Amino acid sequence: MSDLWEVFVRARGGLHHSHVGSIHAADAEMALENARDVYTRRGEAASLWVVPSTSIVASDPADAGELFEPALDKEFRHPTYYEVPDGVANL
């Protein structure tokens, strides 16, 4: 049971799959079965994904500044940046 799998659950149709945790399993079929037993005992799921943990490519926390900070000083990307003159509707 050496392989680690990441488990994603879609709570109900219309929502996206969210990461809930991980599971050990020898293969994909067993990973789905184990994920069902461990993460969906109370009707939490309409759908399950299991992904080998080694397949996840993650950003390096040390690069977080370089990657994400450039977005922070561009307030003009948000509608609230703009002042709507009084008397203007439907904008």
Added chain:
Amino acid sequence: MEEPQLLERFEAHVAAEGKIEPDSWMPDAYRKTLVRQISQHAHSEIIGMQPEGNWLTRAPSLRRKAILLAKVQDEAGHGLYLYAAAETLGTSRDEMIDALLDGTAKYSSIFNYPTPTWADIGAIGWLVDGAAIMNQVPLCRCSYGPYARAMKRVCKEESFHQRQGFDILVTLCRGTDEQRAMAQDALNRWWWPSLMMFGPHDADSQHSATSMRWRIKRFTNDELRQRFVDVTAPQAAFLGLRIPDDELAYDEATGHWRFGEPDWDEFHRVLSGDGPCNAERIERRTRAHVEGAWVREAAEAYAAKHSETTAA
């Protein structure tokens, strides 16, 4: 970055309620503390299946049996959430399980007490799971993300455990004299070990101060114990049961219940391996692990064979 700078940044981050994730920098001592605490917690869930599993085949009705089965299955699930959380810190599942079986890792001393009667199943849900909830709710805000997320899941499921236990006792206490006596006897045996679940007094607790600073722990052992007594004493009165403590009394001035001193010698004795069921619990877990080895090997062999076929 130099280590002192990293450490300073880490301390400031957790002090400001920032969260730590598996790929964040963390001091070795923080990592070690968490591996110890989370794996002990996982082991407690797994060993905790045994005292209740003892009654699965003898539950008094099909409904009670289905409920107990679901509860014991939850305990296994909680163990797995927690092992997975501990693994994110770089310790393998195998290492943790070896440490449990060879006795180097501890688990909650409460699971070394026997369950001779059906009322014990009620008392475990009400008191043991009740005490566990007191300990676990603050852990949902723990600074280590994977542990906090696992605890949220555990806490959501744990309330069912406590209520089903109380429900068993309500039924017994509304029953015959013999059933009430059985409930009282279970309370007599589980009360003090439940108070010990919160650990030694704050002054004698080795890891408390650092864990509080690191936002792993939110309340001290004594604060949580007091809170447990305060909520549990009125529940015992509702059941018409007597908590086995002559010093138990409501203090009008403070609004808290005063209570007596647990037998700390017993606590240390049971924790160090000399409780009523320590040997039996580990023997049974070891046997299950050894007897299940062929299943793990077969699954590996099947997966290996299958991947060869699909690769070809």
